[in-house]
Amino acid sequence: MSDEAAPGFTRVRLDLAYDGREFSGWAKQKGGRRTVQGELEDALRVVMRLGEAPELTVAGRTDAGVHARGQVAHVDLPDEVWAEHGPHLLRRLAGRLPMDVRVFRVAVAPPHFNARFSAIWRRYAYRVTDHPGGADPLQRGHVLWHNWPLDLDAMNEAARGLLGEHDFAAYCKRREGATTIRTLQELSWTRRPDGVLEATVRADAFCHNMVRSLVGAMLFVGDGHRPPEWPAKVLAAGVRDSAVHVVRPHGLTLEEVGYPADDALAARNLASRSRRSLPGDPPGGCC
Structure with missing residues (x-):
């Protein structure tokens, strides 16, 4: 290419x-x-x-x-x-x-x-409502209904433990020859005035199902089924956990893609194609 x-x-x-x-x-x-x-x-x-x-x-x-x-x-x-x-x-x-x-x-x-x-980050939003009556009919195609009350503070505490460069194999569907190492730059939750909870998820890149798996884990924390430290423990284990559900796709929106200044594009392309590994890992993988 x-x-x-x-x-x-x-x-x-x-x-x-x-x-x-x-x-x-x-x-x-x-x-x-x-x-x-x-x-x-x-x-x-x-x-x-x-x-x-x-x-x-x-x-x-x-x-x-x-x-x-x-x-x-x-x-x-x-x-x-x-x-x-x-x-x-x-x-x-x-x-x-x-x-x-x-x-x-x-x-x-x-x-x-x-x-x-050339992209240096992608920013997604995932939107959820925990209203006992369900999602607003006019937003139903873009907002997931979670039928349990959600604790915003607990979800943000869980999110902080996932930030940084990690191997996100526990939250990705593996693809042959592709690395699952990513840098999660931002992960936070807010509750909008209409009651909808909105996650902001920004990373240099995402592997398959990563955002929806991360959201699934944090919802499990928000509704009290797991403690806030659980998503980070799943990440550290490096394997898929059957308790991490890939939430439905309709709550997810790609909001923005970031690019460097024009004079930095060539260098960024080279960096994006370079092999990624964590300290102590053997060489391997791909972009």
């Missing part, structure tokens, strides 16, 4: 949002399942009159049912195609795309920009 568009091509950054309820995740899949990538690539093909759909690279490959408010992708377009269609692309995509996915910004990317490898 190159960090520069090939000669004769222009790299374009797209900022987008989507409601994930009717999508089988971001990535294209066999069997005709509806995905965000598939809808967007097909729309680009149609509005720019291309013979085949261009391929998108995305900052975070969200799972089925997960939403995004601040997703970022890039695409390399022939120079002549960008020159002809670029000024009108945003409005034409609005007319072509289904209403549950929107592109809000289209711009030429700076040199060395890569939507995936």
Whole structure:
């Protein structure tokens, strides 16, 4: 995956949002399942009159049912195609795309920009209500109902024990050849005026099911089934605990992706691709 568009091509950054309820995740899949990538690539093909759909690279490959408010992708377009269609692309995509996915910004990317490898953090939010009557019907597609009262202070105490660089194998679904070492930069809970509890989760990157597993563990603390120190003990053990539930996807939203200054993009791409290990670990893994 190159960090520069090939000669004769222009790299374009797209900022987008989507409601994930009717999508089988971001990535294209066999069997005709509806995905965000598939809808967007097909729309680009149609509005720019291309013979085949261009391929998108995305900052975070969200799972089925997960939403995004601040997703970022890039695409390399022939120079002549960008020159002809670029000024009108945003409005034409609005007319072509289904209403549950929107592109809000289209711009030429700076040199060395890569939507995936240039990112220095991704910020997610997970929203839960513990109201005994259930979730607000107008928010039901974005807020999980937890049928137990939740202790905000206990959940924040549990969250503090998970911060920093760790091997999050206990909270990730392993993938062959991929490391589970991540740096969790922020994890905190607030209760909004409407009573909804909102977790802010920010890390340099996330492994599969990591956010939903972390939330599941903290909900178990919040409702009193486990003490605040339990999630950190699970993390230190390094293996999946059957008591850690992967919560449903509809409460999760990718809110924002952070990038360094333009002159630091090349260095960031190199660092993102380097092998990660913890002190004392043998070499291995991948980005």
